[in-house]
Amino acid sequence: MYLLVYDRQNQSETAQASIAQGxxxxxxxxxxxxxxxxxxxxxxxxxxxxxxxxKTSTSWHEMTLSPDRTVVKTDLKPDxxxxxxxxxVVFEARNHGGARFSLPVDLQRFxxxxxxxALDRAQIRFGISDARGLFGSPPAVAINGRxxxxxxxxxxxxTGGSGFYAWFxxxxxxxxxxxxxxxxxxxGNGSLALVPNGGDTAWQVVSPWPNPSYQGGFLPVRxxxxxxxxxxxxxxxxxxxxxxxxxxDQAGGGSSEAVDGDNGKRPNVAADQHQARVDxxxxxxxxxxxxxxxxxxxxxxxxxxxxxxxxxxxGGVRVSAIExxxxxxxxxxxxxxxxxxxxxxxFAPAYGVAGGAIVSLLTAYSAAVLGSWRRSLFIGALIAALxxxxxxxxxxxxxxxxxxxxxxxxxxxxxxxxxxxxDWGAKPEPREAEA
Numbered sequence: 001m002y003l004l005v006y007d008r009q010n011q012s013e014t015a016q017a018s019i020a021q022g023x024x025x026x027x028x029x030x031x032x033x034x035x036x037x038x039x040x041x042x043x044x045x046x047x048x049x050x051x052x053x054x055k056t057s058t059s060w061h062e063m064t065l066s067p068d069r070t071v072v073k074t075d076l077k078p079d080x081x082x083x084x085x086x087x088x089v090v091f092e093a094r095n096h097g098g099a100r101f102s103l104p105v106d107l108q109r110f111x112x113x114x115x116x117x118a119l120d121r122a123q124i125r126f127g128i129s130d131a132r133g134l135f136g137s138p139p140a141v142a143i144n145g146r147x148x149x150x151x152x153x154x155x156x157x158x159t160g161g162s163g164f165y166a167w168f169x170x171x172x173x174x175x176x177x178x179x180x181x182x183x184x185x186x187x188g189n190g191s192l193a194l195v196p197n198g199g200d201t202a203w204q205v206v207s208p209w210p211n212p213s214y215q216g217g218f219l220p221v222r223x224x225x226x227x228x229x230x231x232x233x234x235x236x237x238x239x240x241x242x243x244x245x246x247x248x249d250q251a252g253g254g255s256s257e258a259v260d261g262d263n264g265k266r267p268n269v270a271a272d273q274h275q276a277r278v279d280x281x282x283x284x285x286x287x288x289x290x291x292x293x294x295x296x297x298x299x300x301x302x303x304x305x306x307x308x309x310x311x312x313x314x315g316g317v318r319v320s321a322i323e324x325x326x327x328x329x330x331x332x333x334x335x336x337x338x339x340x341x342x343x344x345x346x347f348a349p350a351y352g353v354a355g356g357a358i359v360s361l362l363t364a365y366s367a368a369v370l371g372s373w374r375r376s377l378f379i380g381a382l383i384a385a386l387x388x389x390x391x392x393x394x395x396x397x398x399x400x401x402x403x404x405x406x407x408x409x410x411x412x413x414x415x416x417x418x419x420x421x422x423d424w425g426a427k428p429e430p431r432e433a434e435a
């Protein structure tokens with residue numbers, strides 16, 4: 001039964017991936033960051049024709065500058081897409097905000113002279129994990145109020161190099177900070193994450209989706225349910241990130257050498273620990289509910305067989321092994337029907353349909369096996385009560401173990417009481433020979 005649930009769940013995930021194809025995957029956004037080329041001269045002594053001479057060479061590197069402060073607001077509009085019996089949550093996220101950049105006053109401490117910076121060849125970079133999700137109007141980026149022309153690619157390491165960028169002259173950065181504003185929309189499915197960078201990052205997400213799940217290395221400092229949705233805000237500083245605002249020798253948007261205190265290396269931690277993420281959960285995960293109900297299947301089989309055994313031992317009604325097997329097959333069939341109907345009409349209605357069908361079937365069959373409708377109605381009431389208790393257990397979540405253990409204790413006590421006068425070691429009386 002577990003394998004059946006697992007197989008159907010895999011089919012559901014495959015169908016969901018097919019539905020979401022073209023919308024973009026689980027999206028991760030990052031940036032902006034400012035990338036500035038700088039020259040570095042190195043002198044080495046070489047021997048030529050027996051004489052030592054000094055040669056000076058110039059090499060170019062990149063300095064990545066994170067903003068002093070970044071403010072991002074995301075309007076997240078989810079949509080539940082359907083195909084056949086499967087559903088998937090996709091979304092459109094409009095991200096708009098601003099950032100402020102300034103050169104470190106102690107830049108020379110990092111071994112880079114201010115005059116070595118090629119500010120006229122600066123780049124502003126944004127990262128998006130799945131650039132296919134960019135839709136609608138082209139992204140709009142303005143620096144000090146002046147719009148810049150954007151190019152694809154050259155994203156950031158945290159998004160796999162995917163994203164967009166723009167060349168511009170950052171010469172005014174020597175005198176005063178640069179202000180950057182941006183506005184772009186992305187499509188995706190399942191989850192949206194932001195990789196914070198800069199001295200202070202503030203991210204606000206507003207959405208009508210009623211079932212958010214906050215994941216990643218940073219949780220919201222404020223989260224409030226609003227009318228039919230949520231409003232959450234994250235605040236992350238570079239001290240919490242464990243990285244400085246300046247990094248050198250970056251390749252593809254990532255930093256191979258980040259200046260961080262005196263050790264010069266960025267700590268190696270999992271990528272999701274540097275993210276603030278919100279997942280859009282589906283209201284009901286029917287496969288997890290069916291899987292949990294299967295775990296309580298032994299209660300149905302055990303209690304029902306116990307009832308038949310009591311009629312057999314106490315009531316003198318002989319129940320054969322074949323009849324036990326048929327009753328057990330009916331109890332197992334309940335879970336198959338529950339899974340099949342739940343994929344079409346939902347878990348709660350499917351539970352009622354499957355439970356009603358099996359209770360009716362086993363009640364009618366018990367009347368023939370036990371030779372009495374009175375006894376069969378007891379069996380039917382017992383099974384119906386078990387289904388009711390199971391539904392309560394599935395609804396309780398955290399208290400299910402406590403309620404289940406108490407129920408087992410009561411059942412065991414009842415069996416001990418009812419069988420207290422039975423001599424289990426007595427030899428059966430021999431039957432009289434037929435004439």
